[in-house]
Amino acid sequence: MAMRRAASAAVKAMAGSPSVISRQLHASPGPKKIVGVFYKANEYAKLNPNFLGCAENALGIREWLESQGHQYIVTDDKEGPNCELEKHIPDLHVLISTPFHPAYVTAERIKKAKNLQLLLTAGIGSDHIDLKAAAAAGLTVAEVTGSNTVSVAEDELMRVLILTRNFVPAHHQAINGEWNVAAIAHRAYDLEGKTVGTVGAGRIGKLLLQRLKPFNCNMLYHDRLKMDPEIEKEIGAHFEEDLDAMLAKCDIIVINMPLTEKTKGMFNKDKIAKLKKGVLIVNNARGAIMDTQAVTDACSSGHIAGYSGDVWYPQPAPKDHPWRYMPNQAMTPHISGTTIDGQIRYAAGTKDMLDKYFKGEDFPAQNYIVKEGKIASQYL
């Protein structure tokens, strides 16, 4: 990987292009500078030995990296021209980031990062990286595909139930000294018998549908591809080629597609107006798939009777993000993919890719988002 970047740089050098940057091949020998950007845990860092995803514990790979002579800088300070990350951009070789506390890798940062070869996402979801700019620079972007799909799918089903059964206002009664069953019960439902549609039925969508099956819902899915008939039958969901036609049927919609140029802002005012009045929406994919204000307005009017997700734009969500204060929401900070179990898996997957990178070996094929300048088809 990063070969194309080097090759392209070489071609440009030969052509005498003024923008030529000399870059090393990833497999070049010698120590590398690796920067990791993770959320800070402070007093929580030492409470659990498996809490690997925080800045303090830094995926548990510091000793391993340093024993091989590599430099490992870790920070949570990722925004603005004077942040810690910015200082290391000019000479880092590898940047490890996460979706939970995203280091936004913009075209400008890529331009400045003259030694950069590899962008690793510890987790799933690399939309905080400008993939086009990364590809144009011949870089490789990879994530730990599968590392927290189960974590996210479980969390989605939890949210489906929380909204359907009207948990949040009920819990608030409990802690506020109140007891008003009617205020909850007049709009609490069973999940059984409801129509649930997933927009996207990739790894996470399929895991969700498998877990939904015993709830006896009417399950629909929209995706670029219809499932293999045998898998579809086993999962028990019905394929809907026309997204809008599916959405109009759903009591509950779960968003399970990546954020791309095409999906950005897809759920705008017009799209939401076509949904059933009283629809429930779960979104653990990416906040920017929704039009923030349109969701806020529809939750306020009751057209959306419940919205739950743990993704926002930007992240961390500012104190005044309207989704914090709209009614009928069950929002959380971005946590669904960073359970302790998920952390153990994505720390191991990141270590494995670093090891392969040092040895000049290929990564597991499904991990590539951009491979040596070539973007995977689903992100185009």
Place this chain on the structure above:
Amino acid sequence: MAMRRAASAAVKAMAGSPSVISRQLHASPGPKKIVGVFYKANEYAKLNPNFLGCAENALGIREWLESQGHQYIVTDDKEGPNCELEKHIPDLHVLISTPFHPAYVTAERIKKAKNLQLLLTAGIGSDHIDLKAAAAAGLTVAEVTGSNTVSVAEDELMRVLILTRNFVPAHHQAINGEWNVAAIAHRAYDLEGKTVGTVGAGRIGKLLLQRLKPFNCNMLYHDRLKMDPEIEKEIGAHFEEDLDAMLAKCDIIVINMPLTEKTKGMFNKDKIAKLKKGVLIVNNARGAIMDTQAVTDACSSGHIAGYSGDVWYPQPAPKDHPWRYMPNQAMTPHISGTTIDGQIRYAAGTKDMLDKYFKGEDFPAQNYIVKEGKIASQYL
């Protein structure tokens, strides 16, 4: 039904007992006085035409009852010597109550209720009725078995996920303008791979296990009876004859047994001390199965890492009930069985039993808790 009561009264009358009360047989012709005790909905009553379980909508059977000449009194006022319910105790024939807003039917009330023949629970769970006193008086107690088992099982799985994944403090961050992923993630887990045990695997316990199956947990159950081997294999749970041995293995415990003399206060300080440190407990069965203070103390110490339920003792829970304020809880008022779907089913089931009562027909066998003075074996 109520035959034995009449018979026993007749015997006592012949013996010249001073405590003899003359009671009518249920199948006696003529209008009946039926009293229903439900939670009041106030402004919520008209928001949903299927909101049948509240005092205002009164199971939707008023017109049907009154058209047959019966009297139907409905109230939410059920406590103390001057409450509305108390006024009607002396001459009511049928009392309809619910577990959500329980009308406590004590031995004293039964003694005063000289015309009483039938106690119907709109829902499941008749422990608010003194069953021994009801049986001694030859009464029939029946509930709408199965009417909200799915509702409760779904709700239990929701709570298992809420605790495992540490949802409540995460949501509080969202609404409080905070963003601290570490404070959540250091003790958020996947459900996959955990050991989940249900204490009781009757109707609700089985539905829970069926819904848990695709989550790939290690599923255990304790019950008076081992399941049929074929059903057990299909459900995929392992039978544990020794309750304490099972409890010590569980990461997550779900309480699914009725409140009886034997189960009252079962989870006391000693029992809780034997559980895994960090255990999660879900209890939608009855609050009085737990020792209130022992649960509060264990949640405060962290021995119980999470407790979620929607049952309390007494109900409504007073403003100063310690479970409202203990840490690591995800409590709600008693709502799990009173979803709109559940209400439709238990209203229909109650109407069906009233109809059979007027016609002198038997109820569905599984509905009887006390049949003409004889208590069903599992409540002894």
